Amino acid sequence: xxxxxxxxxxxAACTSTEEAARVDLPVSTAGTSFAPAATDxxxxxxxxxxxxxxxxxxxxxxxxxxxxxxxxxTVAHPGHSAGGEVTGELPGDYVFQWSGQTRPTLGVxxxxxxxxxxxxFSFRTAVAADVPAGDPLVxxxxxxxxxxxxxxxSKPFDALFDVEPNTNVIGAVFEDEINETSTxxxxxxxxxxxxxxxxxxxxxxxxxxxxxxxxIEIRPGSDTHNxxxxxxQTHDHYGVVPQ
Amino acid sequence: MRSLLFxxxxxxxxxxxxxxxxxxxxxxxxxxxxxxxxxxxxxxxPETIIVDDGPAPVDTPSSGVRxxxxxxxxxxxxxxxxxxxxVVPGLYMSQHGSEGKGQQFFLRGFDAVHGSDIAxxxxxxxxxxxxxxxxxxxxxxxxxxxxxxxxxxSRKGPFDLEQGWFATAGSIxxxxxxxxxxxxxxxxxxxxxxxxxxxxxxxxxxxxAAEMIAANIMHDDGFGVGRGSEHxxxxxxxxxxxxxxxxxxxxxxxxxxxxxxxxxxxxDINAGYFDRFDAPAGELGGRSQRLLTGLGAQYxxxxxxxxxxxxxxxxxxxxxxxxxxxxxxAEYGDARRQxxxxxxxxxRISWRHRVTPWLRALSGIEVVRxxxxxxxxxxxxxxxxxREERALSASILSGSAWAGLEARKGRWTATxxxxxxxxxxxxxxxxDPMRSGDGMASAVSPRLAIGWRSExxxxxxxxxxxxxxxxxxxxxxxxSRENMDTVVYDGGDPEVTSATALETGGELRWDKxxxxxxxxxxxIDRESIFDHISGVNxxxxxxxxxxxxxxxxxxxxxxxxxRGDLTAVDARFxxxxxxxxxxxxxxxxxxxxxxxxPWSAGLAGRFLGPRPLHHGATASSSTVLDAxxxxxxxxxxxxxxxxxxxxxxxxxGEYHFASWWDTSTPRSEIPRVHLSPGRPFGARIGATVxx
Numbered sequence: 001x002x003x004x005x006x007x008x009x010x011x012a013a014c015t016s017t018e019e020a021a022r023v024d025l026p027v028s029t030a031g032t033s034f035a036p037a038a039t040d041x042x043x044x045x046x047x048x049x050x051x052x053x054x055x056x057x058x059x060x061x062x063x064x065x066x067x068x069x070x071x072x073x074t075v076a077h078p079g080h081s082a083g084g085e086v087t088g089e090l091p092g093d094y095v096f097q098w099s100g101q102t103r104p105t106l107g108v109x110x111x112x113x114x115x116x117x118x119x120x121f122s123f124r125t126a127v128a129a130d131v132p133a134g135d136p137l138v139x140x141x142x143x144x145x146x147x148x149x150x151x152x153x154s155k156p157f158d159a160l161f162d163v164e165p166n167t168n169v170i171g172a173v174f175e176d177e178i179n180e181t182s183t184x185x186x187x188x189x190x191x192x193x194x195x196x197x198x199x200x201x202x203x204x205x206x207x208x209x210x211x212x213x214x215x216i217e218i219r220p221g222s223d224t225h226n227x228x229x230x231x232x233q234t235h236d237h238y239g240v241v242p243q
Numbered sequence: 244m245r246s247l248l249f250x251x252x253x254x255x256x257x258x259x260x261x262x263x264x265x266x267x268x269x270x271x272x273x274x275x276x277x278x279x280x281x282x283x284x285x286x287x288x289p290e291t292i293i294v295d296d297g298p299a300p301v302d303t304p305s306s307g308v309r310x311x312x313x314x315x316x317x318x319x320x321x322x323x324x325x326x327x328x329x330v331v332p333g334l335y336m337s338q339h340g341s342e343g344k345g346q347q348f349f350l351r352g353f354d355a356v357h358g359s360d361i362a363x364x365x366x367x368x369x370x371x372x373x374x375x376x377x378x379x380x381x382x383x384x385x386x387x388x389x390x391x392x393x394x395x396x397s398r399k400g401p402f403d404l405e406q407g408w409f410a411t412a413g414s415i416x417x418x419x420x421x422x423x424x425x426x427x428x429x430x431x432x433x434x435x436x437x438x439x440x441x442x443x444x445x446x447x448x449x450x451x452a453a454e455m456i457a458a459n460i461m462h463d464d465g466f467g468v469g470r471g472s473e474h475x476x477x478x479x480x481x482x483x484x485x486x487x488x489x490x491x492x493x494x495x496x497x498x499x500x501x502x503x504x505x506x507x508x509x510x511d512i513n514a515g516y517f518d519r520f521d522a523p524a525g526e527l528g529g530r531s532q533r534l535l536t537g538l539g540a541q542y543x544x545x546x547x548x549x550x551x552x553x554x555x556x557x558x559x560x561x562x563x564x565x566x567x568x569x570x571x572x573a574e575y576g577d578a579r580r581q582x583x584x585x586x587x588x589x590x591r592i593s594w595r596h597r598v599t600p601w602l603r604a605l606s607g608i609e610v611v612r613x614x615x616x617x618x619x620x621x622x623x624x625x626x627x628x629x630r631e632e633r634a635l636s637a638s639i640l641s642g643s644a645w646a647g648l649e650a651r652k653g654r655w656t657a658t659x660x661x662x663x664x665x666x667x668x669x670x671x672x673x674x675d676p677m678r679s680g681d682g683m684a685s686a687v688s689p690r691l692a693i694g695w696r697s698e699x700x701x702x703x704x705x706x707x708x709x710x711x712x713x714x715x716x717x718x719x720x721x722x723s724r725e726n727m728d729t730v731v732y733d734g735g736d737p738e739v740t741s742a743t744a745l746e747t748g749g750e751l752r753w754d755k756x757x758x759x760x761x762x763x764x765x766x767i768d769r770e771s772i773f774d775h776i777s778g779v780n781x782x783x784x785x786x787x788x789x790x791x792x793x794x795x796x797x798x799x800x801x802x803x804x805x806r807g808d809l810t811a812v813d814a815r816f817x818x819x820x821x822x823x824x825x826x827x828x829x830x831x832x833x834x835x836x837x838x839x840x841p842w843s844a845g846l847a848g849r850f851l852g853p854r855p856l857h858h859g860a861t862a863s864s865s866t867v868l869d870a871x872x873x874x875x876x877x878x879x880x881x882x883x884x885x886x887x888x889x890x891x892x893x894x895x896g897e898y899h900f901a902s903w904w905d906t907s908t909p910r911s912e913i914p915r916v917h918l919s920p921g922r923p924f925g926a927r928i929g930a931t932v933x934x
Contacts, residue, residue: 015853017509017897017916018861058912061858064783064816086901086912087858110913112858115819 020087020112021180026105027057029096030187030241036149037192037200045157045202047192048146051137052096053126059088059111059174059186059240060118086120087112088178095130095137096188109186113179119172119188119240123163123233136160140220142232148207148216155211159218161229169233174240184242194236201231303649303658304694304703306748306761307399307413307792313422315804316392318836318845320869320884322434322927324387324417330834331397331415333792333810334361335827335851337896339919341470342463343501343531344562345383347896351399351763352788352814353412354825358382359711360742362406362414366480366493368537368554369589369611371409373639373666374715376583376617377562380409384417386476386497386533388457390428390444393420399792400744400763401709402692404605404645404660405593411709411742412765419480419493420452430931432882438463438927451482453491466923469504469522488542493554495535502528503564506917508902516905519892519920523904525624527578529562546597551590558585563622568904570912572621575629580622585615595649603649605660613639615715634673637715641666647690659691664710664739668718678720686710686739701759702749709744713737717773717780735780738771748792760793784818788826802839808832822855824899825862829853844872846888856899860916865893867921878933886925895921 036046063085088111097103126137137143142161147154173195176184193200205224207216218224231237311319311330321327325346328334336346348355355361358371358380365387375381398406399413406414421444428444442459460475476497483490504522511517537554565578593607619633647660665685672678690707717737748761770783790812797805809831814823822828829852837844847869854862868889873882887893896919901912 015861015864017863017894017918019509019916020856020858020860020899020914022913062819064786064819064821085858085914087914089912091909091911110911112913114858 022110022112023178023180023182024108025111025178025182026185027090027107027109028105028185028187028243029098029103029189030185030243031098031189033100034098034146034190034192037202039200039205040203041206042150043202043205043207044149045192045200046147046149047098047144047190048100049144050096050098050190051126051131051135051143052190053093053124053130053137053141054096054121055093055124056120056122057090057094057106057109058086058120059109059116060120060171061085061087061114062117087114088116093124093130095126096190098190105185111178111182113182114177116174116176116178118170118235119174119238120168120170121172121238123167123169124165125162142229148202150208153208155207155214155216157207157211157216157218159216159225159228160220161218161225161232162220163229163233167233169235169238171235172238172240173235176240176242187241187243189239189241191237191239195239197236199231199236201228201237203231303398303403303705304656304692304701305398305400305402305705305746306701306703306750306759307397307402307746307763309395309397311395311397313393313420314838315836316389316395317423318838318843318871319834320845320847320871320886321389322438322884322886324384324389324392327389327392327395327417328384328415329832329847329849330395332794332808332832333399333812333830334397334415335830337919339506339896339898340529340562340564341465341502341504342472343385343474343499344503344529345377345381345385348382349825349827350412351765351810352790352812352823352826353765354823355380355412358409360409360412360709362408362410363417364414365417366419366491366537367416367539367552368493368535368556369407372558372583372585372587373408373611373613373641373712374615374617374637374668375560375585376581376619376633377560379714380711381560383531383533383560385474385499385531386478386495386535387417387419388442388459388476388478390430390442390459391419391421391455391457391478393418393422393452399761400705400707400746400765401688401742402690402705402707402744402746404647404658404662404690405607406709407609407643407662408641408664408666408710408712411711411740411767419455419478421446421455421457422452424933425450427934428931429934430929432927432929434463434927435925436464436466440929442931453480453482455480465502466925467504467518467520467522467920469502469524469526469528472499472501474499474501487544488540491537491539493535493537493539495533495537497531497533499531500528501531502526503562505564505566506896506898506919508904508915508917510915511904512918514905514908519918520923523568523902524565524578527563527565527624529560529564531561532559533557548595549592551592553590554588556585556587558587559583563626565624566917567900567902569906570901570903570910573903573906573910575621575623578622578624579632580620580626580628581617582619583615583617585613587614588612601650601652604646605649605658606646607644609641609643611639611641613637613641615639631674633716635716635719636671636673637718638669639666639715640668641712654695654697655693656696657691657693659689661687661689663687664712666712666739668713668715668737670715670718672719680718680720682718682737684713684737684739686741688741699753700749700751702747704747706745707743709742711740711742713739713771713780714773717771735771735782737773737780738769738782740767740770740772742767755799756795756797758793758795760791762791764789784816786814786816786823788812788814788823790814802837804834804836804838806834824857825854827851827854841875842872843875844870846870854897856897856916858899858914860899860914862897862916863894865891865921867891867893880931880933882927882929882931884927884929886922886927888924890924891921892923893921894918 090109141163357378371380432440440461505524535556539552591609621630645662669681688708692705694703746763750759794808
């Protein structure tokens with residue numbers, strides 16, 4: 001009997017460890033144009049070009065955190081600090097560029113299969129190797145250009161932002177079921193208008209009062225820079241769209 | 244006065260009609276007596292057993308109960324007290340450090356980590372620690388000398404009124420007594436991992452089973468790298484009588500040192516960077532200490548039975564470990580040091596009053612006061628502190644009260660009632676006093692169990708609720724998030740985690756065989772945890788566990804006892820349907836005990852089915868067979884124990900997370916399976932002389 005017992009156990013013990021299934025998916029920037037953002041001071045801000053120097057792109061699943069019972073006034077969101085678990089990534093340094101044209105693939109992300117609900121990345125300071133010679137992004141983290149309009153008056157604007165080292169976007173909007181047969185491209189998008197709350201990074205800026213010239217130039221150190229930077233580095237204005 | 248109890252032939256722990264199925268409500272009082280009865284019933288000839296007078300144990304009908312006697316434990320392969328718990332059906336333990344560190348427990352679909360969901364008592368004293376720095380409910384059994392364990396009663400589910408904090412999955416009571424081999428004993432054990440263990444026992448031959456002084460000291464290099472351990476412990480206990488009063492004073496001293504090797508990523512093994520028995524964390528390790536005094540008392544008069552106990556203990560734990568390499572800090576590494584000191588005092592009183600011949604009123608209160616000081620630091624591999632992460636002092640006051648009724652009428656038994664458990668915490672954050680805070684948390688647990696029995700069969704159905712308290716650090720205020728968006732989740736209030744459980748089962752008994760099965764279910768609406776990474780109280784979604792347990796016991800020959808049991812559980816989060824990581828889906832064990840004096844032997848085999856891990860990974864299955872054999876001649880007993888008789892290459896623990904040890908490769912935060920290897924084939928020989 002003991003012999004059969006041992007044999008039964010030996011036969012039963014035939015399964016080995018299985019790593020989680022994973023798939024490689026391309027990552028790029030998405031969207032060919034931005035809808036104008038209507039600010040709280042009735043300006044229309046049309047972003048025509050945007051460049052962001054980033055690193056450490058990650059994709060997160062929600063995990064088992066209970067989101068429906070978050071304390072009043074708070075909203076749970078995925079990410080390292082609130083239950084999101086990193087199960088996909090594209091390591092390295094990249095530049096998100098939105099300029100009205102489809103951008104080439106940034107790289108190939110490794111994704112564990114699962115239901116994704118967020119993306120993370122870090123801002124960084126761009127270096128010369130990131131962009132073509134003469135690109136104003138070098139030495140900065142974000143570059144925006146476009147037009148600001150109000151009451152029939154339009155002015156071009158150009159803005160450069162510096163971001164403190166290790167500033168992260170945690171929980172950019174990203175919802176996708178990824179399985180072993182997935183082939184979609186993960187396209188990063190910028191939302192001039194927060195799709196969930198309707199606010200914009202330009203709220204609180206009285207452009208035509210602050211900048212009385214023919215054009216608007218926003219540079220690090222100014223109050224306008226700090227106001228916009230505070231909002232533009234939050235997760236509300238970024239997302240990933242499967243394409 | 245002594246009562247006489249006639250015990251017929253039966254197979255342990257199948258119980259005769261005259262002795263109803265019992266779980267032990269107050270182990271400090273009843274466990275010894277209950278185990279003595281069960282042990283007597285394991286004998287193969289009818290006999291009359293003299294049982295000390297004392298109150299009748301509370302009879303909570305539950306099919307998830309197993310009683311294991313001292314003799315059965317002696318014939319169970321083991322090298323420490325942790326191993327003795329493997330007799331608990333459906334319990335899986337995993338050691339991801341080395342001997343001396345608390346085990347990780349899995350029971351009934353719970354990952355109870357280091358004890359958060361299993362209430363463990365030794366000699367009637369709760370061992371789970373409120374707010375240990377290394378994990379809520381941390382239960383360290385390293386101080387227990389195996390030779391002093393007189394029996395184990397395991398109760399799965401929270402159905403007994405006297406099961407308190409942490410009994411969400413169940414509870415285990417270890418009795419400290421030496422019912423056999425009374426007298427003086429000296430034993431020495433030599434193991435293939437350069438293990439040396441010396442044990443001294445003095446148990447006066449004419450004294451009660453609880454009376455003893457025992458000491459042991461051990462050194463073991465451990466298998467592989469970084470798994471060495473040393474410990475020494477002393478347990479002294481006696482029993483005093485003054486009229487109807489019975490006292491049991493207890494003193495314990497314990498010290499240990501153990502390695503913390505870390506766990507190895509399978510991808511690093513495949514790449515040739517590590518061997519499966521390597522210690523990625525190098526020379527990191529831990530130390531554990533305990534001083535404990537206790538006093539139990541019993542008093543019976545007429546219709547009233549009163550038991551009381553008190554204890555005062557000091558506890559120290561220091562752990563240095565690194566599971567993730569350089570993932571978090573490429574410059575300094577991810578090693579951390581945790582330090583915990585606690586002074587704990589407790590008092591407990593239980594009163595049982597017979598209202599009518601068939602009805603008893605049950606009530607009791609318990610108060611525990613903990614004063615803890617703990618710290619957590621990030622350190623380099625050389626032990627240099629580079630960041631303070633936690634410095635907390637806390638006062639914890641836990642109060643519990645319960646009341647209910649026990650009714651016995653004919654073949655029926657029912658117990659029911661409710662208990663209230665409350666926790667008040669004042670937490671001082673020494674790193675940021677502005678974050679200091681206080682608060683309370685409490686929970687009510689209704690419980691009901693109904694049983695029916697005949698000579699050949701037993702049936703029971705039980706429902707109850709168990710509670711896991713929040714840890715002290717959860718009462719600190721939330722971290723400042725002034726630089727973050729205001730909609731970021733910044734944590735909720737600390738909450739008690741409640742598990743509602745239901746079970747029904749039965750048992751059939753014949754002369755030489757018994758079999759039984761239990762179906763159980765447990766639901767948790769929402770689980771409150773303190774997320775140490777983000778520093779917030781987070782709520783997990785609800786979870787549920789459905790399972791079945793079955794066993795067969797047989798005693799085909801007078802000197803042979805066999806047992807097999809199987810537990811299957813489907814444990815999942817309700818919202819996502821994902822399985823609960825780590826919780827075994829299938830666990831089976833088989834035991835064989837041969838007691839043919841002067842020879843005796845025991846075989847214990849475990850089959851662990853594939854386990855779900857985080858994110859869809861799956862842990863391997865394993866089969867392990869351990870053996871013990873002994874021969875007694877005169878005063879001498881010679882023993883041989885063999886670990887992993889089949890020489891299986893098995894993983895005791897598997898985990899799915901990210902690490903980065905080989906810094907010549909690109910850093911990745913994507914989780915991978917890591918393993919903690921199981922014991923390889925090994926042997927220990929021992930000799931014991933009895934005076």
